[in-house]
Amino acid sequence: MTDIKLAVESVGMKFQTTEGETEAISDVSFSVQAGEFVSIVGPSGCGKSTILNIISNLTQPTTGEIKVNGKVGYMLQRDHLFEWRTILKNCLIGPEIQGQDLKAARENVKRLLKTYGLEEFMHHYPGQLSGGMRQRAALIRTLAINPDILLLDEAFSALDYQTRLAVVDEVWSILRKENKTALIVTHDIAEAISISDRIVVLSHRPAVVKNIYTIEFTHPGLTPLENREDEKFRYYFNAIWEELDVHVTSE
Amino acid sequence: MSRVNNISPERKAYIKQIKQRKASIHMVQISILILFFVLWETAANLRWIDPFITSQPTRMFKTLKVLHSSGSLYLHIGSTIWETFIGFTVGTMGGILIAILLWWSNFLAKVSEPYLVVLNALPKVALGPIIIVWMGNGMPAIITMALLISIIVTIISMLNAFLNVDEDKIKLLKTLGATKYQILRKVILPASLPNMISALKVNVGLSWVGVIMGEFLVSKAGLGFLIVYGSQVFKLDIVMTSVIILAIAAAIMYVGVSYFEKKILKWQQ
Ligand SMILES: Nc1ncnc2c1ncn2[C@@H]1O[C@H](COP(=O)(O)OP(=O)(O)OP(=O)(O)O)[C@@H](O)[C@H]1O
Ligand SMILES: [Mg+2]
Numbered sequence: 374m375t376d377i378k379l380a381v382e383s384v385g386m387k388f389q390t391t392e393g394e395t396e397a398i399s400d401v402s403f404s405v406q407a408g409e410f411v412s413i414v415g416p417s418g419c420g421k422s423t424i425l426n427i428i429s430n431l432t433q434p435t436t437g438e439i440k441v442n443g444k445v446g447y448m449l450q451r452d453h454l455f456e457w458r459t460i461l462k463n464c465l466i467g468p469e470i471q472g473q474d475l476k477a478a479r480e481n482v483k484r485l486l487k488t489y490g491l492e493e494f495m496h497h498y499p500g501q502l503s504g505g506m507r508q509r510a511a512l513i514r515t516l517a518i519n520p521d522i523l524l525l526d527e528a529f530s531a532l533d534y535q536t537r538l539a540v541v542d543e544v545w546s547i548l549r550k551e552n553k554t555a556l557i558v559t560h561d562i563a564e565a566i567s568i569s570d571r572i573v574v575l576s577h578r579p580a581v582v583k584n585i586y587t588i589e590f591t592h593p594g595l596t597p598l599e600n601r602e603d604e605k606f607r608y609y610f611n612a613i614w615e616e617l618d619v620h621v622t623s624e
Numbered sequence: 625m626s627r628v629n630n631i632s633p634e635r636k637a638y639i640k641q642i643k644q645r646k647a648s649i650h651m652v653q654i655s656i657l658i659l660f661f662v663l664w665e666t667a668a669n670l671r672w673i674d675p676f677i678t679s680q681p682t683r684m685f686k687t688l689k690v691l692h693s694s695g696s697l698y699l700h701i702g703s704t705i706w707e708t709f710i711g712f713t714v715g716t717m718g719g720i721l722i723a724i725l726l727w728w729s730n731f732l733a734k735v736s737e738p739y740l741v742v743l744n745a746l747p748k749v750a751l752g753p754i755i756i757v758w759m760g761n762g763m764p765a766i767i768t769m770a771l772l773i774s775i776i777v778t779i780i781s782m783l784n785a786f787l788n789v790d791e792d793k794i795k796l797l798k799t800l801g802a803t804k805y806q807i808l809r810k811v812i813l814p815a816s817l818p819n820m821i822s823a824l825k826v827n828v829g830l831s832w833v834g835v836i837m838g839e840f841l842v843s844k845a846g847l848g849f850l851i852v853y854g855s856q857v858f859k860l861d862i863v864m865t866s867v868i869i870l871a872i873a874a875a876i877m878y879v880g881v882s883y884f885e886k887k888i889l890k891w892q893q
Contacts, residue, residue, distance in 0.1 A: 429799050447799035453792055457814045466810065470800040518800065 376407040377442065378522050378554045379428065384437035385579075386423055397423045399579035400437070405522070405556055410548070412557045412565035415575030416617060421558040424580075425524045428556070443554075446520030450527040452511035454499035460510050461486070461495045467518035478517060485513045489547060505536045512544055516551060523548060525557045529564070541568060542598050562617070566609045567597035574616050584616055679864040687861040700866075704835060704846040705873060707763060711770025712831035716824060718771070719778025726779070727786040727812065728804070740780055748773045748834070752841050761842045769841075770834030774827040781826075785819035786812050821885045828877050836870070847873075 386398040397420040405411045413421050426432040428439055429447045446467075454463045461482065468478035486492050489509055499507055508529065515523060528544070529537045545568050548555055559565050565572050572586040590603040600606065661681045667673045668680035675683060691697035726733040752769060759765040793811050802810065839848025847866045854862030 431795065431798055445799075447796075449792055449796060449799075451792065453790070453796050455793070455811070455814065457817065466797070467800045470797060470802045470806055470810070 377404050377440075378407045378409075379442070379556065380404040380440040381424065381428070382438050382440065384424070384427060384434045384439065386420065386427065386432070387435045396579040398434075399581050401575070401580055401582055402437075403573050403582060403585060405554055407521075407554055408552065409570045410545075410555045410557065410568055412559055412569040412572045413575060414559060414562060414565050414572060414613065414617065415580060416577050417560070419575050419578045420580040421575065422526055425526050425556070425558060429524060441522065443521030444519065446515040446518055446523050448511060448515045448523060448525045448528045451531050452499070452507045454507055454510060454514075456499055459496050459498055460491060460502070463499065463510060464514040464517050467514060471518060473518070481519075482513060482517050485516060486510075489513065489543070503536075504532050505540050508532060508540050509543065512547060516547075516553075521554060523553050523555045525555060525559075527558060527560065530560065537564075538598060542596050545597050562610055562613050563601065563606075564597075566606060566613070567600045572609075572613065574613060586613065677860055679860045683861045684865045684868065687865045691865070700846055700850050701869060701873065703763070703843075704839065704848065704870075707766050707770060707835045707838070707846065708831045708877070711767050711834055712774065712827055714767070715771040715774035715831060716778055716827050719775045719823070719827075720782050720820065722775070722779045723782035723786060724808065726783050727808070733783065740776065744776045744780055748776075749837055752837065756842050762844075765842055766835055766838030766846075769838040770831045773834035773837075774830040777830065778823050778827060781819060781823050782816065785816040789815045818889060821881070821889065824881050824884070825878070828874070828881055832870070832874050832877075 380402075381404065382402050384398060384401050386396070388395040388397055401420075401424065403411070413424065415421055423432065425447065427434045428441065429445050454460070455466070458466070461479075464482045464486065465475065465478055467473075468475060468482075483492075483495070486495055489512075491506065491510060491513070494502055494506065494510075499510070502510065508531075511528075525544075529540055532540055541564060557565070557568065566588060569588055572588065574583045574586070575581070576583045586609060588609060590600055590605055592599075592603060595603075664678075665681045668675040668678065668683075688697070691700075726736060748769065751772065755765050755768050755772075759768055789812055793815065794807055797807050797811055835846070836848040836851075839846040840852050843849040847870050850866040851863050851870075854860065854866065
């Protein structure tokens with residue numbers, strides 16, 4: 374019936390260090406359908422990044438398992454463009470590492486750069502680009518390996534608020550247009566509501582799933598920025614805010 | 625990248641001012657040099673100073689001519705430069721290779737840490753006599769000394785640079801499924817390039833120190849030998865001439881490295 378791209382099944386994670394044991398994740402399960410945008414929100418340090426690391430195979434979970442149906446691309450918090458490579462070369466790092474056909478990859482990347490307004494900066498070094506442009510380049514670098522599922526970890530938090538709103542809109546429409554599935558970690562409840570089909574709310578560490586919201590606006594099919602004007606936006610915001618149970622004094 | 629057309633008058637004035645300032649800095653630098661030599665010459669001629677122990681430019685020039693016509697000048701310069709070059713190259717390359725090895729194996733790095741610290745603190749000159757006993761009275765001993773002086777610092781500073789490469793850059797490659805070798809090639813080495821260049825710069829100086837030290841101790845040829853020999857027979861002309869040649873050679877090598885730096889780090893500006 375539906376096409377599940379990613380399933381997280383009873384995942385638990387305990388970190389061992391010389392100082393002791395940290396149970397980051399207790400028991401987390403959820404799944405993401407093809408073409409769906411799912412956000413994860415939760416208190417700081419509850420294990421959100423750890424979940425993404427487990428999905429992308431950087432960390433082995435202590436318990437539980439991950440089922441991935443397709444190729445995963447990971448977009449980190451800062452753009453991490455390599456200063457010593459031009460934008461084009463930066464975007465080609467993925468195909469290079471994975472030993473893909475570089476000629477085809479270059480054509481593909483050039484097409485993406487052109488479509489998303491970076492064509493004339495192709496041979497520039499990252500230092501010569503603005504923050505928003507760099508983030509777009511980082512997205513194209515992630516897309517260059519043709520992933521089906523994108524993991525975004527606070528991918529916009531290094532940007533100032535104005536740029537951030539614009540970049541979120543941009544990235545959202547790029548991912549929609551390229552038919553991607555996305556799992557997005559963010560601190561920003563409003564951002565999560567504006568871009569997601571569903572939102573997974575995690576508890577304090579060790580994390581369990583507290584609730585999963587399905588976001589249905591009164592006017593579906595609009596952009597994230599327009600969604601912020603929807604009547605139901607505030608309702609979702611308050612509900613998730615309550616759920617997160619943020620104690621300003623204790624955190 | 626620069627906007628060539630549409631230069632405003634303000635911009636023109638600014639560029640002109642910068643150029644003038646640069647020119648006047650060069651002028652003063654050259655004048656100081658000339659003045660220094662003229663003063664030296666005059667002071668010696670008027671016997672304000674004793675040219676027997678201070679030498680003087682004209683006498684140095686004569687010495688240079690004698691050394692030139694006897695052909696020994698080039699033997700000395702050649703062997704010093706050769707020793708420095710080999711010491712520098714092997715010390716730098718070897719240091720970088722060992723640093724790569726230690727980066728590769730964290731276990732090895734931890735094991736070698738105390739040894740590196742002690743070797744780094746130890747004045748390498750103290751090893752001079754041992755090296756001479758082991759390697760004999762010649763070029764290999766000198767090169768070894770030059771190499772020892774630069775290799776330990778290179779290992780320590782390069783390993784430090786490797787370990788300080790942004791974790792997230794490495795993570796980025798790991799998410800793409802990179803092997804350890806790919807991480808080395810694509811991030812660690814290029815990210816450490818600026819540190820590598822500054823290691824080169826430091827090593828140029830250190831290799832000269834090592835070679836001249838070595839030549840003081842053992843050699844039969846080279847600028848260091850000339851300096852020691854000159855002072856022993858009390859011919860300060862030879863000593864001073866050698867020092868000046870040394871200064872010029874060191875400066876040329878430094879300029880070479882700086883040029884290399886500019887070529888390589890074009891993404892840095
Ligand atoms: N490699 C590790 N070794 C030991 N402990 C770790 C490691 N990685 C994460 N942790 C711990 O696991 C917990 C969850 O970390 P994680 O980075 O996943 O949280 P997060 O939800 O992404 O936090 P934030 O919102 O601040 O980004 C934290 O308490 C952290 O200290
Ligand atoms: Mg995190």
